[in-house]
Amino acid sequence: MKQYSRVWAEIDLDAVRSNMQAMQDNLKEGMKLCAVVKTDGYGHGAVPVAKEVEDMVWGFAVATFQEAMNLRHHGIAKPVLMLGYTEEARLEDLVREEIRPTVFSLPLARRLSGEWKKFRADCLEKGEPEPQKLKIHIAVDTGMGRLGFLMQDEEALSASVEEIQEISGMEGLETEGMFTHFARADEKDPTSAKLQTERFCRMKEALLQAGISIPMLHCSNSAGIVMLQGVGFSMARAGITMYGLYPSEEVNEEEMKFRPALSLYSRIIFVKEVPAGTTVSYGWTYTTAGRTVIATVPVGYGDGYPRGLSNRGWVLIRGRRAPIIGRVCMDQLMVDVTEVPGVQEQDLVTLVGRDGKEKVSVEDLAAICGRFNYEFVCGLGKRIPRVYLRGGEQVGAKDYGTDEYTDFI
Known part of the structure; x- marks a missing residue:
């Protein structure tokens, strides 16, 4: 297997699987799981994560057509639900690829x-066979204020029912x-979540x-799975918790x-x-x-490592904390290793883990730099190879170093 030294992320597939099993065990009997792998699996790699849990889920949820087709391109056969605009x-392609x-409006339908x-x-x-019908999922806005049929009062509810009734035919x-x-x-x-559940009902x-009877109903995101046991509908959508991260400080261990599932590493170069x-x-x-001993680490905000950690964050070297000093650059950062005995070039640097x-x-780093954990992992860039582990052994890697272009190059 290819080895990396500038920077790399390790993704523990056993952890992903364990997290999915923990959520399944917390759901009410008979409920299905949908694995959310948008934004390249929250920065962990959509395809490897999807392949790891494909036998555990009804299907997958993404945000864009490109994300859906990426799964199909790599042989993911189960249903894929696009949560955003189509x-x-x-x-x-939607029909052929299932x-x-x-659907969040009558004109769209x-x-x-x-x-x-x-x-x-x-x-x-x-002379081809008649295509199968296009399976759709209706979005209802019960309080998110984003996409969906409205139901803020009886008039809006009645109008939405009429429109959904038309769509069903x-x-x-x-x-x-x-x-x-x-x-x-x-x-x-849980007051607000229960209110949204009541509206949905x-x-x-x-x-x-x-x-109109719709067979598959789903409300719960990761937080709903943990805090509300999926509230008893047909399915729940597992997102950030599949990757071992918590939706908020109030949803914790x-x-x-x-x-x-993710650890992030580099090595000292100077x-x-x-x-x-x-x-x-x-x-x-x-x-x-x-007198200060300074180590240079070849990672920066060009890799998605936040500049907001300048003079505030820390890394681990030889089992000790080493504070970041000075501003994080696009491609490098500096740390104070004065209190790290025996430090030398090529020592392992743990950025996350x-x-x-x-x-x-x-969560530590996100809190320091004013982000939150979703944003941190989704922001890890394509300059960072992903290395996949199972049973502690490397089973694959994704290197984004080679781009494919069409038409103009």
Whole structure:
């Protein structure tokens, strides 16, 4: 297997699997899981993560058409639900590849139905079999204020029911599922999540009274799985917790134990000893107070390592904390290793993970630099190779170093 030394992330697939099993065990009997792998699996790698848990889930959720097709390109066969906007021009691929779009308005459904009818006519003209219906999931806005059919009052609810009723009869569309998204399930107080659940149930009951029964219902995100046991619908969507991270400080290890899947490493490339009064990095925001041993690490904000950790964060070297001094540069950062005995070039640097008794977590670093853990891992760039482990052994890697271009190069 290829080895890396400038920077690399290690993804523990056993941890991903363990986290999924913990969530499944917490759900009510019969509930299915949908694995959310958008933004390249929250920075962990969508394809390897999807392959690892494919036997444990109903299917996968992504945000974009490109993310959905990436899964299909790599042989992921189970259903893929697009949680965001669907480009109608991609309808033929959606039908062929069994990708489910989210429908959040009547005009969108009409366009999808219209495109399906054109696609069907083309198939019949070519002597091909009639295409299967396009399976869709209806989005209901119960309080997120993002996408979905409205139901803020009885008038809005009635109008939405009429529109969904019309959609259910549209040619080429099959309403497979309906969902909403919790805005505040990651809080100890479940009041808001319960309110959204009640609203969702009102929509379900209103549709049943109108003769519309939708087989697959799902509300819970990661926080809902942990705090509310998925609230008892058909399915729950596992996102950040699949990767061993918690949705908020209020959803923590007291509720359910997860194993962080990602660690981030580099190596020291230069060590020097300098006297008091030595300035470090851009802007001279750090000046040594006394004799200082400084190590340079070849990682920076160009890799997605936050500049906000300048003069605030730390790394682990030889089992000890080494504070970041000066500003994090695009490609390098400097740390004070004066208190790290025997430090030398090529020593391992732990940017996220454990080294001996010490630990530096995504949550630690995100809190220091004013981010949150989702943003931190999603922001890790393509200059960082991902190395995949199972049973502690490397089983694969993803190196983003070679880009493919079309048309202009």
